[in-house]
Amino acid sequence: MRKRRLEDKIIGKVYRMETQRTFTFITTRIILFLVSASFILLFLSALIDILAEQGSFDLFDFIGPDFEVVTRYLPDNLILFWAETPKFILFILTLAIIGFIYLMAKIIKNYRMLKNKFVSIYKFYNKKT
Amino acid sequence: MRSLSDYEAIKKIKAGEIDHFSFIVKKYTPPIHRYVNSKLYNKLEVDDLVQNCFISFYKAIPNFDGSRPVLPYLYEIAKNELKMYYRSHKLTLPLKEEIVAAEAPPEVVFDQSILNALNAKDKNILLALSEGYSYEEISEKNKIPINTLKSKVRRARIKLKLKTRI
Numbered sequence: 001m002r003k004r005r006l007e008d009k010i011i012g013k014v015y016r017m018e019t020q021r022t023f024t025f026i027t028t029r030i031i032l033f034l035v036s037a038s039f040i041l042l043f044l045s046a047l048i049d050i051l052a053e054q055g056s057f058d059l060f061d062f063i064g065p066d067f068e069v070v071t072r073y074l075p076d077n078l079i080l081f082w083a084e085t086p087k088f089i090l091f092i093l094t095l096a097i098i099g100f101i102y103l104m105a106k107i108i109k110n111y112r113m114l115k116n117k118f119v120s121i122y123k124f125y126n127k128k129t
Numbered sequence: 130m131r132s133l134s135d136y137e138a139i140k141k142i143k144a145g146e147i148d149h150f151s152f153i154v155k156k157y158t159p160p161i162h163r164y165v166n167s168k169l170y171n172k173l174e175v176d177d178l179v180q181n182c183f184i185s186f187y188k189a190i191p192n193f194d195g196s197r198p199v200l201p202y203l204y205e206i207a208k209n210e211l212k213m214y215y216r217s218h219k220l221t222l223p224l225k226e227e228i229v230a231a232e233a234p235p236e237v238v239f240d241q242s243i244l245n246a247l248n249a250k251d252k253n254i255l256l257a258l259s260e261g262y263s264y265e266e267i268s269e270k271n272k273i274p275i276n277t278l279k280s281k282v283r284r285a286r287i288k289l290k291l292k293t294r295i
Contacts, residue, residue: 006179010179014150112145123148
């Protein structure tokens, strides 16, 4: 009887710890996800605004059905477009996108494990009540 | 229901099915409890230590090689937990007040006449040091190099020591 109580105590403690860990993990991931998504949105809209104000998108007006014209002007216009792009904003945007992709990959990789943990935690607390 | 092997249970726990940890707990609690109980003089702490062992094991599961046997690993954890316990609960013997009072060293009364064994200069230097002056201040005041002053102090102290022994 005493041994059984000890086992229950150990399992209860492990579940409490795991619940805390899982919820901390989920909360931090959600916060990071929201932060990186809002960064992407903010810097992407800023970049598009700046490029539109500069008229940089006009550099691609030549793109049409004529393939020869496209192959002739595209390299030069791409170089010009790159030169006109605000580098700092582009750098931050790239970082935010990399972070976002990394986060998504992590969540997808751990999805099964997280789901199993949720099921186990739910079963444990449901059985208790 | 088919009983699980340790390897399968560990694999499932790693995959997030933490309810399989109860299988490990139920299987290994009796031997670990016996082991800790045999090593611990304070029987009230046995349960806590066993709990700590299993929690440490649970934390180590992501890095645990499932093909290895679980029990020796648990014993090793229990051993470390016991070490930590004994380190934090070192046995101390409080001294009785009467014994402390009886064994207290007698108060030392400094006999000023011992200083008469020194010459006036050395006597002044030692008195200045005892009053809290630094070596730099004394060397400046007496206009002697600091190393000479240190030698003088050392020689004077040896002289005094010899005098007090006699």
